[in-house]
Amino acid sequence: MKITLRELAELIDGELVGDGDIEITGVAGIKEARKGDLTFLANPKYEAWLETTKASAVIMDKTNGSVDRPVIVNSNPYYAFLKAVKMFHGSRLDTEEGIHPTCLIAEGAELGEGVSFGPNVVVGKNVSIGSGCVVMAGAYIGPGVKIGADALIYPNVTIRENNVLGDRVIVHSGTVIGSDGFGYAKDGDEYHKIPHVGNVVIEEDVEIGSNVAIDRATTGTTLIKRGVKIDNLVHIAHNVVIDTNSIVLAQVGIAGSTEIGKNVILAGQAGLVAHIKIGDNARVGSQAGVTKSVPADTAVSGYPAAEHSGAKRLHASLQRLPDLLKRVKELEKRIDEFEKEKGK
Amino acid sequence: MKITLRELAELIDGELVGDGDIEITGVAGIKEARKGDLTFLANPKYEAWLETTKASAVIMDKTNGSVDRPVIVNSNPYYAFLKAVKMFHGSRLDTEEGIHPTCLIAEGAELGEGVSFGPNVVVGKNVSIGSGCVVMAGAYIGPGVKIGADALIYPNVTIRENNVLGDRVIVHSGTVIGSDGFGYAKDGDEYHKIPHVGNVVIEEDVEIGSNVAIDRATTGTTLIKRGVKIDNLVHIAHNVVIDTNSIVLAQVGIAGSTEIGKNVILAGQAGLVAHIKIGDNARVGSQAGVTKSVPADTAVSGYPAAEHSGAKRLHASLQRLPDLLKRVKELEKRIDEFEKEKGK
Amino acid sequence: MKITLRELAELIDGELVGDGDIEITGVAGIKEARKGDLTFLANPKYEAWLETTKASAVIMDKTNGSVDRPVIVNSNPYYAFLKAVKMFHGSRLDTEEGIHPTCLIAEGAELGEGVSFGPNVVVGKNVSIGSGCVVMAGAYIGPGVKIGADALIYPNVTIRENNVLGDRVIVHSGTVIGSDGFGYAKDGDEYHKIPHVGNVVIEEDVEIGSNVAIDRATTGTTLIKRGVKIDNLVHIAHNVVIDTNSIVLAQVGIAGSTEIGKNVILAGQAGLVAHIKIGDNARVGSQAGVTKSVPADTAVSGYPAAEHSGAKRLHASLQRLPDLLKRVKELEKRIDEFEKEKGK
Numbered sequence A, B, C: 001m002k003i004t005l006r007e008l009a010e011l012i013d014g015e016l017v018g019d020g021d022i023e024i025t026g027v028a029g030i031k032e033a034r035k036g037d038l039t040f041l042a043n044p045k046y047e048a049w050l051e052t053t054k055a056s057a058v059i060m061d062k063t064n065g066s067v068d069r070p071v072i073v074n075s076n077p078y079y080a081f082l083k084a085v086k087m088f089h090g091s092r093l094d095t096e097e098g099i100h101p102t103c104l105i106a107e108g109a110e111l112g113e114g115v116s117f118g119p120n121v122v123v124g125k126n127v128s129i130g131s132g133c134v135v136m137a138g139a140y141i142g143p144g145v146k147i148g149a150d151a152l153i154y155p156n157v158t159i160r161e162n163n164v165l166g167d168r169v170i171v172h173s174g175t176v177i178g179s180d181g182f183g184y185a186k187d188g189d190e191y192h193k194i195p196h197v198g199n200v201v202i203e204e205d206v207e208i209g210s211n212v213a214i215d216r217a218t219t220g221t222t223l224i225k226r227g228v229k230i231d232n233l234v235h236i237a238h239n240v241v242i243d244t245n246s247i248v249l250a251q252v253g254i255a256g257s258t259e260i261g262k263n264v265i266l267a268g269q270a271g272l273v274a275h276i277k278i279g280d281n282a283r284v285g286s287q288a289g290v291t292k293s294v295p296a297d298t299a300v301s302g303y304p305a306a307e308h309s310g311a312k313r314l315h316a317s318l319q320r321l322p323d324l325l326k327r328v329k330e331l332e333k334r335i336d337e338f339e340k341e342k343g344k
Helices: A005-011 A044-051 A077-089 A308-319 A321-343 B005-011 B044-050 B077-089 B308-319 B321-343 C005-011 C044-050 C077-089 C308-319 C321-343
Strands: A015-017 A037-040 A057-060 A071-073 A176-179 A184-187 A190-193 A199-202 A213-215 A221-224 A299-301 B015-017 B037-040 B057-060 B071-073 B176-179 B184-187 B190-193 B199-202 B213-215 B221-224 B299-301 C015-017 C037-040 C057-060 C071-073 C176-179 C184-187 C190-193 C199-202 C213-215 C221-224 C299-301
Touching (some): A005 A015, A005 A077, A037 A077, A077 C184, A176 A199, A184 B077, A190 B077, A213 A221, A308 B308, A321 B321, A321 C321, B005 B015, B005 B077, B057 B077, B184 C077, B199 B213, B213 B221, B308 B321, C005 C015, C005 C071, C005 C077, C037 C077, C057 C077, C308 C321
Parallel strands (some): B057 B071, C037 C057, C057 C071
Antiparallel strands (some): A015 A071, B184 B190, C184 C190
């Protein structure tokens, strides 16, 4: 594909600054771009790369007199770049429509139009799959599962019985949806397993990374609402609720019945104890250990997690501690001196 | 299913307080319960829900004058609730007895009575599977594996060669048992892989969550003893031993050759270095980084993990540090003042 | 297999001290060794076991007058032991050459000589697999994937489209290579998925543990260079680069575009933020939270990660904090006393 920079600028809603006649033949990040590529600058950390990148043009949020090549100006360069990527690459997936003959589909299945089932997919009884869904090799869809339209289930995913996935949900490989929650009643030294008779509901436009584990509810529903994005290797326990458009980064763990508000960001490796609430728009720092509820619009970090600016102040004080020890020792000497003199 | 509260109280060993003639039609958690449901109260955090729950009756460990609906009193409400759940739901799994025709079972297999093998199960040579076992779709059972009676292996589990699982073991989807331990001998800059010729033994009544990784021993056995419960995404390295009835919560990592005692609790995201011992009944806090052995009956937390009450005291002191810095500065001023006067 | 200790000492390049005529029938760790076994001592923690081990001979890096059994002296006992293990056990894998009839191999595949494909392996279009490769049951190899010679892919691995694996790469079960990176452009409250059109390249002699997730690049390549060893449950985000012979321990998370140098060690559960560089030979402590670049040859630990000796000094000061609080209180009293007297 070849397109002039002028045409491209129009298609991605940007303002052209510089030579619009050059031809763009690809898209790439600023480090790996070659001649002919369009790249973008969104993170100031990468500004130094502007001088050395081989890209023929750059999307930026403002022109910068010193940039020695054509620029497309757009207030959201990453989103504009996304549009350019889609233009050049379209959908990456090259799947064939239809049901592969090795699929095993139990009775009662309702399959929408244009579904694509790869080899060795196993589908339990009374499953409903929306039109345009793609289910790839080796995925297991348990009895009673309902999946909306245009969902995409990658190879070797396991979706246990009676769970519900909305339209356009994406589930990456190795992920398990609806395993039993971790619940035992103790009687003496023995733990007795509590049956988990609830399910998991994943609303539309949710994406779930690789090797994630989302447990079904004890009773009721583990609920992931519309637009939530979940990274790799995340643990979501039974009866957790995550509200719309929240972001859960890699290796986060959320214990049972905890509720996450809207537009929350849980950074990588954060851990949340059971039975707490994280308010809307809250931000939990990476590796934070959250042991109690967090109000809306608050940033917390550290273990146990505390309001972020306080945690930073504390951390700064901490750096002065070895010096403080010396100063106190000095003070003690000086006051000893006084007392000695006074005693004279 | 319908049953009067009076009959139910008898069946779950509780004392009825209030109207025993009402009909119970289901079981549910206190938040999601509807009219007709029996619920329970075990965690005081949920006491406030007693006023608003729609449940028709509650299991509690004591009557509470102010509860406006019938109560079943039992000293262990969660365990009593578990019995009620089982009564209403029985076993969740609706698997068919028999070997699905797509299973591939190598020579030398000994299969007990009444086993259920789902589609595409692959079984290596000389495997022995106890009566009543359920092995679900896409699971891989390597050569020489032995599994006891009534075990339950969920879809897409991998059990490598020569491992042993006891009666009633449950393994959730995506879990890998018996991968090679992480062991390399360094020679110059190069790492040489040490073959892992040991195995994994999982004793009876162990349950293992989703996407767990348990490595085989270098030589000898990685051993998970009777009654241990392991949550999702846990890492257990080669030659680890976990003694009876211990609890390993989600995303815990246990490095090579470390030994965990009986009735230990390792809370979520805790990490344990190699070659240490955790004594019986010890408790390791969430996200704790355990760098040395922990005596029996001890609670530790923090990084590096220290006795919990000391860690809490330290944490409390820490909050006073910014104030302390000010106080020391003030002291220095005052003593400067003295010295100035004295010099006069 | 039986061999005299004298012959064994020669084969593993060690110096025999003691009776070389005894027969060695196996190899084992020092704890689990029995009569007839050769064991080794590399970690001083295990020195006490020298007295009680049942092993008939020990590999050590020096003779020790007090050892009451024959010794093979070698400066690298673990590596010498590795050679002995290989002699007794050979390769653990007992796989049959050939393509199992249940494999599904799409058009355009180039398969080297002597490959072994287990049951239900699914191979996409235009795949190239080197000679001697073993791909085990249920693995998925996406379209356009290239794998070098003698690689070993364990059951239920997922390798997505267009990724490249070098010679002798080992990938353990449940691992996912090439899932989409976690990248969204925000527009208002909505996150828009950025297509990930790059790939993953894994160079020769890399080993990857169980249930690992390695994301493909947004554009360009996520690159794991020669000789890198990755433990279980590790998360490697899009566009990460790990240079030769680095070690990544279990449950480590590396965020997008971060670059790891040569011979680096990332200890268990460490987390690294995006867009930083870890210099050659650096060591990141277990559970460290690395928030900025780390120079070469540096050891860091803690959260936020700081130079290790400083972090240890800080930690030591911290233990004195409760005492410091008391001392400052005492100083305040004494100086109050002075001022009172002065006022008289």
